[in-house]
Amino acid sequence: xxxxxxxxxxxxxxxxxxxxxxxxxxxxxxxxxxxxxxxxxxxxxxxxxxxxxxxxxxxxxxxxxxxxxxxxxxxxxxxxxxxxxxxxxxxxxxxxxxxxxxxxxxxxxxxxxxxxxxxxxxxxxxxxxxxxxxxxxxxxxxxxxxxxxxxxxxxxxxxxxxxxxxxxxxxxxxxxxxxxxxxxxxxxxxxxxxxxxxxxxxxxxxxxxxxxxxxxxxxxxxxxxxxxxxxxxxxxxxxxxxxxxxxxxxxxxxxxxxxxxxxxxxxxxxxxxxxxx
Amino acid sequence: xxxxxxxxxxxxxxxxxxxxxxxxxxxxxxxxxxxxxxxxxxxxxxxxxxxxxxxxxxxxxxxxxxxxxxxxxxxxxxxxxxxxxxxxxxxxxxxxxxxxxxxxxxxxxxxxxxxxxxxxxxxxxxxxxxxxxxxxxxxxxxxxxxxxxxxxxxxxxxxxxxxxxxxxxxxxxxxxxxxxxxxxxxxxxxxxxxxxxxxxxxxxxxxxxxxxxxxxxxxxxxxxxxxxxxxxxxxxxxxxxxxxxxxxxxxxxxxxxxxxxxxxxxxxxxxxxxxxxxxxxxxxxxxxxxxxxxxx
Numbered sequence: 001x002x003x004x005x006x007x008x009x010x011x012x013x014x015x016x017x018x019x020x021x022x023x024x025x026x027x028x029x030x031x032x033x034x035x036x037x038x039x040x041x042x043x044x045x046x047x048x049x050x051x052x053x054x055x056x057x058x059x060x061x062x063x064x065x066x067x068x069x070x071x072x073x074x075x076x077x078x079x080x081x082x083x084x085x086x087x088x089x090x091x092x093x094x095x096x097x098x099x100x101x102x103x104x105x106x107x108x109x110x111x112x113x114x115x116x117x118x119x120x121x122x123x124x125x126x127x128x129x130x131x132x133x134x135x136x137x138x139x140x141x142x143x144x145x146x147x148x149x150x151x152x153x154x155x156x157x158x159x160x161x162x163x164x165x166x167x168x169x170x171x172x173x174x175x176x177x178x179x180x181x182x183x184x185x186x187x188x189x190x191x192x193x194x195x196x197x198x199x200x201x202x203x204x205x206x207x208x209x210x211x212x213x214x215x216x217x218x219x220x221x222x223x224x225x226x227x228x229x230x231x232x233x234x235x236x237x238x239x240x241x242x243x244x245x246x247x248x249x250x251x252x253x254x255x256x257x258x259x260x261x262x263x264x265x266x267x268x269x270x271x272x273x274x275x276x277x
Numbered sequence: 278x279x280x281x282x283x284x285x286x287x288x289x290x291x292x293x294x295x296x297x298x299x300x301x302x303x304x305x306x307x308x309x310x311x312x313x314x315x316x317x318x319x320x321x322x323x324x325x326x327x328x329x330x331x332x333x334x335x336x337x338x339x340x341x342x343x344x345x346x347x348x349x350x351x352x353x354x355x356x357x358x359x360x361x362x363x364x365x366x367x368x369x370x371x372x373x374x375x376x377x378x379x380x381x382x383x384x385x386x387x388x389x390x391x392x393x394x395x396x397x398x399x400x401x402x403x404x405x406x407x408x409x410x411x412x413x414x415x416x417x418x419x420x421x422x423x424x425x426x427x428x429x430x431x432x433x434x435x436x437x438x439x440x441x442x443x444x445x446x447x448x449x450x451x452x453x454x455x456x457x458x459x460x461x462x463x464x465x466x467x468x469x470x471x472x473x474x475x476x477x478x479x480x481x482x483x484x485x486x487x488x489x490x491x492x493x494x495x496x497x498x499x500x501x502x503x504x505x506x507x508x509x510x511x512x513x514x515x516x517x518x519x520x521x522x523x524x525x526x527x528x529x530x531x532x533x534x535x536x537x538x539x540x541x542x543x544x545x546x547x548x549x550x551x552x553x554x555x556x557x558x559x560x561x562x563x564x565x566x567x568x569x570x571x572x573x
Contacts, residue, residue: 013377020369021386024446027401028389030412034404043410045426048419088296095293107294114305115500116555118507120528124315124535124545125308148304151297180289209394212509216536227396234400241404248397259392260385267454270496 035246042241057246064243066221070229074251076139077214077225078207081146085154085203086196088147093158094184098167111152119149120212127216136217142225146207153206154199157269161195162188198265201258208255226251316545334546343522344547347530350437351506354526355558358444358505363498365445366452371486373453374460391450399514402443406430433523436516440524443511448504452497459493460486499559506555527551 034042035057037050061067096104119126126145127136135141169191170183178186189196211227218224221232226247233244319330338344373384390398405413408428417423430436463486471481509528512518518525518533525533527547535544 010377013372013375016372017377017379017383021383024386024389027398027405030405031397031401034412045410045415046419048412048415084300088300091293091295092297095290099290099293101287101290104290107298111301114301116503116552116559117305117309118503118528120507120509120532121548121551122305122308122312123532124541124548125311126304127535128311128315128541129308144300145304148300151301155297205392209396211394211396212532216532227394230397230400244400245404248400252393252397255394256389256392259388263384263388263454267458270455 031245031249031252034241035249037242039240039242054242057242058250061243061247061250064240065229065232065247067226067229067247069222070224070226071251073139073223073229074208074225074227077142077146077210078204080139080143081150081207082200082204084143084147085150086158086200089151089154089158089199090184090189090196092151093155093162094188096155096159097162098170111155115152119145123212123216126213130217137219137223138217139223141217142210142214145213146210147203150203150206154203157195157199157202157266158192160269161192161199164195165191194265195269198262198269201262202266205255205259208251312545312548315541316549318542320540320542320545322539330542334542335550338543338546338550343525344530346523347525347527350524351526351554353437354441354444354512355502355506357441358448359498359501362445362448362501362505363452363494366449366497367456367494369449369453370456370460373457387450387453389450390447391454393447395447395508395510396514398447399443399511402439402446403515406439430516433520436520437524440512440515443515444505444508447511448501451501452494455493455497456490459490463489495563499562502558502562503555506551506558527554 033049036053036055037047037057038052038054041047041050041052095101096108130136130141130145135144165188170178170187173183173187174180208225209227210225214225214228218228221229230244230247230251233240233247315326316334317329317331319327319333321327369387373380373387405411406429408414408426408430411429413429414423414426418426430439467485468481471485476484506526507528508526509532512524512526512529513532516524518529522530522533528551531544531547531551534540534547
């Protein structure tokens with residue numbers, strides 16, 4: 001097919017691809033150049049690029065608002081949720097991929113169904129429950145919720161990974177006297193590492209980017225994650241776009257890089273995890 | 278000993294599932310029950326449940342014209358965003374499945390919108406389309422395409438159209454990568470033998486490509502229907518339903534009812550209505566795609 005492709009088709013392909021890249025990158029370009037503008041240039045209506053490149057904006061955000069605190073909170077929330085989601089997800093995925101038992105189909109169905117109940121439609125219930133157990137306005141509460149709402153994906157991806165690995169090695173290890181838990185930790189997990197890392201990063205990114213639950217539950221600056229925290233630059237009358245975008249850029253770049261690392265594994269896992277086995 | 282082992286092996290799988298089940302039951306199932314209960318209760322402004330009041334909340338919701346606008350918006354939003362994202366994502370996957378110089382870079386670029394927090398993406402677009410100093414106006418004026426600044430979000434319809442655009446922008450990459458993983462599993466020999474038989478582009482597309490990527494498309498479409506239907510940050514960041522509650526979707530509407538107007542009972546009723554619609558949408562799609570598979 002490639003050999004037969006005519007010249008004009010190649011040109012059309014490049015025109016399409018370049019146009020697409022420009023459209024996709026445009027908002028990031030805007031975010032970047034606006035983050036580097038001076039306050040006085042913000043509302044200048046004939047300026048695309050900044051006249052003075054204010055790299056110092058990136059230094060000023062940390063003093064302008066408790067941005068560092070927001071980043072630490074995001075790390076704690078996303079990190080905690082990831083660890084909890086994996087610790088609960090691995091045994092469940094193991095049972096689903098290696099054991100036969102009654103109710104397996106029902107459990108799998110329930111896991112997929114749980115995806116339909118996104119946190120936002122449950123907010124009224126979540127808010128009430130968290131107030132009842134005094135976990136509203138707390139980082140622990142966000143960790144528990146993010147871990148729970150990412151369970152379905154974690155189990156889905158991990159099970160897909162485990163199913164694709166032959167159980168023979170674990171059986172051999174068990175014959176050599178290993179218990180099930182030891183065989184899982186010593187034999188299966190190292191082989192499954194790529195799939196586990198993919199799952200870890202995916203849950204981390206989802207929790208890092210989460211906005212709605214945090215917006216609803218957290219009212220104290222000290223516990224806000226960065227997605228909610230950036231609102232400080234977004235006053236009623238006065239928006240500090242340069243700081244808003246400088247902070248947003250800092251919150252976005254690490255996540256995009258992480259995502260680039262796992263993209264191949266992730267997509268294969270998402271589309272095949274449930275089909276096999 | 279063997280009896281004990283047998284008993285253990287029956288119970289064992291459930292022990293392995295226990296942490297996961299506990300987490301999901303406490304954090305997901307309990308709120309689901311609570312939402313249903315609240316939707317049939319009279320709730321004070323402080324959130325205190327005062328008692329069962331039948332379908333009162335639902336009646337109140339149905340009485341408001343804003344609810345019906347919201348419902349219509351939600352359908353437009355879900356169908357437009359999922360539909361267009363699927364078409365764009367599919368075409369892009371076909372393109373990225375070709376060999377060309379710079380393909381890896383384009384793949385990386387397509388990841389960007391998928392990986393970025395929705396709230397950040399929404400804030401940027403809110404800035405871009407701002408009527409007074411937005412960068413789209415500045416850019417188009419510099420390029421000589423417009424003479425004076427355009428008020429891109431002047432009406433409820435144009436505001437909502439921009440929100441749909443942002444929705445599509447963040448949704449199509451997922452479709453692209455799902456379809457791409459399906460395409461890469463197709464044996465090139467199939468296309469070669471089809472070409473020998475004289476099949477053109479369209480017949481290859483409909484006879485080979487579409488049937489073989491259908492499982493990937495089903496996964497991406499079902500998940501997208503659920504996510505887009507439930508998507509909150511875009512509409513909330515860009516318009517908060519303004520002007521005059523004309524641009525809400527169900528989730529932003531219920532958020533406003535509950536957390537700015539203190540009507541938790543009605544908000545819970547909207548949630549339940551949302552579950553029901555979503556369940557119907559998802560099952561219609563599942564049935565249609567299963568039936569399609571049966572015909573092949």
